[in-house]
Every structure is written in structure tokens, then in C-alpha cells.
Amino acid sequence: MTNLMSNFRRATAVMLVTAGVAGIGTPSQATSRSTETRFAAGAAGSGDPYFPNAGNGGYDVLHYGLDLRYTPPSDPSVLAGKLSAAATITLRAEEELEALNFDLRGLAVTAVRVDGKDTGWTQTQDDANRVWEVTISPKPKLKAGREATIQIEYGGNTGRPVDTTGALYGWVTTADGAIVVNEPDGAATWYPVNDDPEDKATYTFAVTVPEGKTAVANGLPDGRPQTKDGWTTWSWEASDPMASYLSTAGIGNFALSYDEGPGGLPIINAIDADVAGQALTQTSASLALQPQMVAFLEDRFGRYPFEAFGATVDDDSVDYALETQTRPVYSGAASEGTVVHELGHQWFGNAVSPADWQDIWLNEGWATYIEWLWAEHRGTATAARQFTDAVTLLDANNRWALNIADPGRDNLFAGQVYLRGAAALYALRAKVGDDAFLEGAREWLDRFDGSSATTEHFQAVMEEASGQELGAFFNDWLREGDRPAMP
Numbered sequence: 001m002t003n004l005m006s007n008f009r010r011a012t013a014v015m016l017v018t019a020g021v022a023g024i025g026t027p028s029q030a031t032s033r034s035t036e037t038r039f040a041a042g043a044a045g046s047g048d049p050y051f052p053n054a055g056n057g058g059y060d061v062l063h064y065g066l067d068l069r070y071t072p073p074s075d076p077s078v079l080a081g082k083l084s085a086a087a088t089i090t091l092r093a094e095e096e097l098e099a100l101n102f103d104l105r106g107l108a109v110t111a112v113r114v115d116g117k118d119t120g121w122t123q124t125q126d127d128a129n130r131v132w133e134v135t136i137s138p139k140p141k142l143k144a145g146r147e148a149t150i151q152i153e154y155g156g157n158t159g160r161p162v163d164t165t166g167a168l169y170g171w172v173t174t175a176d177g178a179i180v181v182n183e184p185d186g187a188a189t190w191y192p193v194n195d196d197p198e199d200k201a202t203y204t205f206a207v208t209v210p211e212g213k214t215a216v217a218n219g220l221p222d223g224r225p226q227t228k229d230g231w232t233t234w235s236w237e238a239s240d241p242m243a244s245y246l247s248t249a250g251i252g253n254f255a256l257s258y259d260e261g262p263g264g265l266p267i268i269n270a271i272d273a274d275v276a277g278q279a280l281t282q283t284s285a286s287l288a289l290q291p292q293m294v295a296f297l298e299d300r301f302g303r304y305p306f307e308a309f310g311a312t313v314d315d316d317s318v319d320y321a322l323e324t325q326t327r328p329v330y331s332g333a334a335s336e337g338t339v340v341h342e343l344g345h346q347w348f349g350n351a352v353s354p355a356d357w358q359d360i361w362l363n364e365g366w367a368t369y370i371e372w373l374w375a376e377h378r379g380t381a382t383a384a385r386q387f388t389d390a391v392t393l394l395d396a397n398n399r400w401a402l403n404i405a406d407p408g409r410d411n412l413f414a415g416q417v418y419l420r421g422a423a424a425l426y427a428l429r430a431k432v433g434d435d436a437f438l439e440g441a442r443e444w445l446d447r448f449d450g451s452s453a454t455t456e457h458f459q460a461v462m463e464e465a466s467g468q469e470l471g472a473f474f475n476d477w478l479r480e481g482d483r484p485a486m487p
């Protein structure tokens, strides 16, 4: 794949932001943050500094059962669909709750039951302040520690939601169906959710679509699709704990194909029938490498963390790829570099997720560094070469000015988060040595598997593995507004 580096560079060069943005090197950001719950019972937000209204307080979701009936656009030139759905949410109250909230955006609730009993609710839709809440008042109130099942019936028209930067995300209506990419706070565009990456849960999906359409989601199929009266229900089960921003569903004219990774890992790919020509050739070649990529990463970082893998490739979706758990989404085509990037996220980002959105470099730095390792393995470019190229890009226009350990809400996916993040990992490896670096990486994955952690946790694990004090190193490589000391 000789075009791997150039594609990568083109993609990242476009995303780079120049100096003068939020979060310029303030070492005080290095003070440790708690991942303990910071909310009051029933709070309408999880307290994330970037997305204070996303997520909710006072409970822990164990499972989402999503039953979705979807009508794709009848006129493909008008990208509006229709969703009619029921969510069955199993949760545990962490405090005594007389009210609890879910995030739900642009869809209307029509019924709520708590443990089977009809219950009152109110809904807030405040687009200007990005507050989208359903408030439920169970009677009697929920006792701390108690499990409850909340059923919410809801629905409405679907469109093309955008995030705070104007990028398409969430439930994106397409000409032949829909594609779903939630990161960071888009899950509420299709189900009532505690949209906080610290509250992971298992999921089941029953997606009912017009006969002839295919519906995919995270995880593994749960039985064969069932057709009745012109509608087909596709059932999927994701039994590994998952952050809501990683949940997905894809509806369209997809062809499913199957492969197997190391240890019999099921690989399921869904490719839009409209992906053709060069895009299909490139996509097929990249996806055919998935089993080898899994083996390559397992050798370095330990066992692949989930029950399945694969891809959803849609022709008309959004202009980026996303590491949706077990089944990343690709737009138009899947390049080799992007596939190994999204696979790398299954360990770094999905098994261990950022506790707060400001920890995003732990996702993107690692996934980009993994692209470098894979390209080196393939003989395309050494990691050293890719590090030097990244540094050259960052040197231009003082792009070191962005503090990637707190880049600001609208710089989550700035090129620096990817490139400086990967360069920081490369430099860390040079500083502590191969053994401590890989031991630290495995310990990180082991200790926080199935949960979320911060940059400070990562530093602590790397300090333990290396026996070195790394505060100054991480400030230099992540936070300070000038060129770090090169290895």
C-alpha cells in the first residue's frame, strides 16, 4: 500500500488547526481528576467539562434493549426517515432517585413504564443550549442499589444531525437507509441514553426494516432475520460492555460477508452495494487483511478484547470513519491505514475508554501510532520516518500550541490530537525502552479493561512499568505550547 502515508497525511493536514486555539500549554491541567461520580442523584448531566449536559446522574445502566422500526426515505432526494422505537433499559440506582434523566434528541416519547408500571415523564428540547432530556418520575422512588427496568416508547422523523463543529453524526439518514456514528455525543439522536463514556452497558438490537434492506449493528447476529408482512427484523447482540458513543446501526442495501480472525474470531463485513470500482477494490483488499491485523496487534497488546469484528462500509454517509465497537464504519471506501487505525481503537478507546472527552488523545494518539507500527510491519515506512514526518507537520505554524490533553470541545479531532498524540507515544517508547513501554501498554489495557480512565492514570501505569517519573515528559509532549525535547 504505497498510498498509505500520503492518504494519511492528506487527511490529517486538512484537520490541523493553527495556533491560538483553546487549551494552550497550561501545565496546571496536569492536576489529577477523579473518575468517581461527580453528580447529584438524578442530575441531568454527567459533568463532563466539554459536554456537561450529556449523560445523567444517579444510576448505572447495565443493558439497553433497543427495538427499532425504521422507514428509510421514500424519496432519496429528501433525506428524512421515520423511526418508531422502544428502549428497554436495565439500570441500577446508585442513589435514592425520585427522578432520573435520559438524553434523547429530536424524538418524542409516547409512553414510559418503570418495572411494567405506567409512569409520568417530561421532555426538554432546547437546541440552542444543547439540552435534550427526558425526565422520569418513578413512583415509588427507586431505592439506592435497586435494579429497575425502564421502558420508553418513542419515535419521530430522522434527518441529518450535526455535532458542535457542524460535522454529521448520530443517526444520519441516507438515501437507502441510515448510518450511525455517535462520537462524541450523538447517541441521543436515536435512543434514550446515559451518554457518558464512563457508563458502559451491554446491548441488544432488533432493527425492523422494509424487506430487502439489511440492518447491522454491534456484536453478533442473534438468530436469522425474520420477515413478516413486508418487514424484516434483524437481531444483533453486543455482549461486551460498550460506551454509548460506540454503539451503531447501519441500514441499507448491504451485502454481508464473513471471515475469521485468530482463535476463530468471527469477522462480519457489511458493504453497501453501491461501493464499486476502485473503492470496492481498495476496500476488499483492506478488509482481507483484518485477520492479519488482529494477529499483529494481539502479538503486541494482548488478546483482541471483543466477541467479533468487521466493518460497515456505506457509500453515502459521512466523511470520516469511526471505531464503533466490533464493527467500525467507513465512508465510501476503507483504506488499509484506516482499517488498522479503527482496529487499534478496539483496544485503545473501546476496551479502555476516555473517562472525560479531554482524554481523547489516548484514543487517537494510540490509533495513529498503531498505523505507524503496521506500516512499518508492511514495509511501507518505518515508525521513525513517520515520527519525523509528524514532527515536521507539527513544526509548521506553531502547531505545538495545542494542549492535546485538554484540546477544547471543538478540537477533539484536530490533527494535533492524532499526530502529537502518536509522536508522544513514540517518544515515550524511546524514553522508557521497548520492554517497559509494551509492559505498560498491556498493564493499561488489563487494569482498565471494560472501563474508562484518564491521562493521569496512563501516566501512573507508565511510571510503574518504567520506574521513571514522567510528569515533566508528559507536560512536554502533551501540554506545553512549544516543541518538545526530541528523543
Ligand code: ARG
Binding pocket: 163, 167, 169, 183, 320, 321, 322, 323, 341, 342, 364, 413
Ligand atoms: N474517532 C474517529 C477516528 O479517528 C474520528 C471521528 C471524527 N469525528 C468527526 N466529527 N470528525 O477514527
Ligand code: ZN
Binding pocket: 323, 341, 345, 363, 364, 367
Ligand atoms: Zn481514531
